[in-house]
Amino acid sequence: MTTIHSRLVSSPIGVFDSGVGGLSVWREIVRLLPHEATLYLADQARAPYGERPSTEVEALTHAAVAWLLGQGAKLIVIACNTASAAALTSLRRRWPDTPIVGMEPAVKPASQATKTGHVGVLATPGTLRASRFSHLVERFANGVQVHTLMGTGLVEMVERNELTGSEIEAKVRDIFSPVQNIPIDHLVLGCTHYPFLSETLQRVLGEGVVLVDPAPAVARQTQRVLQQRALQKNDGQPGPWRFVTTGELASFTESVWILVGDGMDDDARAISFQCVEVSSSPMPIA
Numbered sequence: 001m002t003t004i005h006s007r008l009v010s011s012p013i014g015v016f017d018s019g020v021g022g023l024s025v026w027r028e029i030v031r032l033l034p035h036e037a038t039l040y041l042a043d044q045a046r047a048p049y050g051e052r053p054s055t056e057v058e059a060l061t062h063a064a065v066a067w068l069l070g071q072g073a074k075l076i077v078i079a080c081n082t083a084s085a086a087a088l089t090s091l092r093r094r095w096p097d098t099p100i101v102g103m104e105p106a107v108k109p110a111s112q113a114t115k116t117g118h119v120g121v122l123a124t125p126g127t128l129r130a131s132r133f134s135h136l137v138e139r140f141a142n143g144v145q146v147h148t149l150m151g152t153g154l155v156e157m158v159e160r161n162e163l164t165g166s167e168i169e170a171k172v173r174d175i176f177s178p179v180q181n182i183p184i185d186h187l188v189l190g191c192t193h194y195p196f197l198s199e200t201l202q203r204v205l206g207e208g209v210v211l212v213d214p215a216p217a218v219a220r221q222t223q224r225v226l227q228q229r230a231l232q233k234n235d236g237q238p239g240p241w242r243f244v245t246t247g248e249l250a251s252f253t254e255s256v257w258i259l260v261g262d263g264m265d266d267d268a269r270a271i272s273f274q275c276v277e278v279s280s281s282p283m284p285i286a
């Protein structure tokens with residue numbers, strides 16, 4: 001007999017990003033929780049979010065979460081720093097009973113680990129301007145110098161699968177030129193698109209700089225929340241993975257295979273790709 005609870009347990013984890021960046025979080029989630037069903041939503045029709053006003057990002061994120069919940073998601077992961085900075089508080093207020101896992105630049109672990117006392121944070125303008133980010137630095141930098149770097153143009157290049165090569169290297173060099181004489185030893189990847197640029201970043205910055213990616217910690221938090229709510233899918237069957245975009249299906253499908261295809265097992269699991277419309281529902285007045 002299927003109970004409401006067993007139906008909920010087999011419901012997907014909804015993972016959201018403006019584009020393909022959140023796949024860097026998705027791959028850590030499925031590494032840790034291989035039996036879970038997942039529903040990945042990329043709002044590529046409106047990406048990038050990083051330069052948009054925060055009220056707009058907040059409204060877009062609410063619409064995306066409403067859509068994922070409408071599809072039956074049992075837990076939401078906002079796999080986007082920009083969307084988390086703009087909307088996490090109001091999302092949790094609007095859906096108090098829904099587990100929502102968000103993210104923030106990993107300033108705390110980087111500040112604890114630095115030997116030089118200089119940490120870089122590479123993120124979108126939206127993330128760096130948010131009050132959430134200044135509070136994070138106030139709380140956790142602890143005397144460490146935090147150098148912020150806006151990754152202007154990088155999200156667009158990842159969306160086009162331009163991950164290596166002279167053009168992206170030149171862009172990265174340009175972004176880091178103001179701090180080239182500062183002995184940064186840890187660089188926080190404050191946007192979920194950037195882990196896909198690790199090779200390029202490492203080449204430009206040198207192997208001595210440690211890249212700090214919060215995605216594994218987000219996956220562990222997702223696992224903890226599922227356990228706390230007794231929502232883990234434990235039937236030993238691989239859950240389906242659905243990937244949907246509000247943008248162009250062929251290029252999205254290609255990106256998913258390029259970026260995380262290595263992690264895709266070709267066992268009995270159902271993998272599907274789809275283009276969807278996410279209508280912008282009005283935000284409730286706080």
Ligand code: DGL
Pocket residue numbers: 017018019021022047048049050051079080081082083124127155190191192193
């Ligand atoms: N992956 C998003 C983030 O983590 C990218 C934002 C964008 O669309 O500009 O911030």
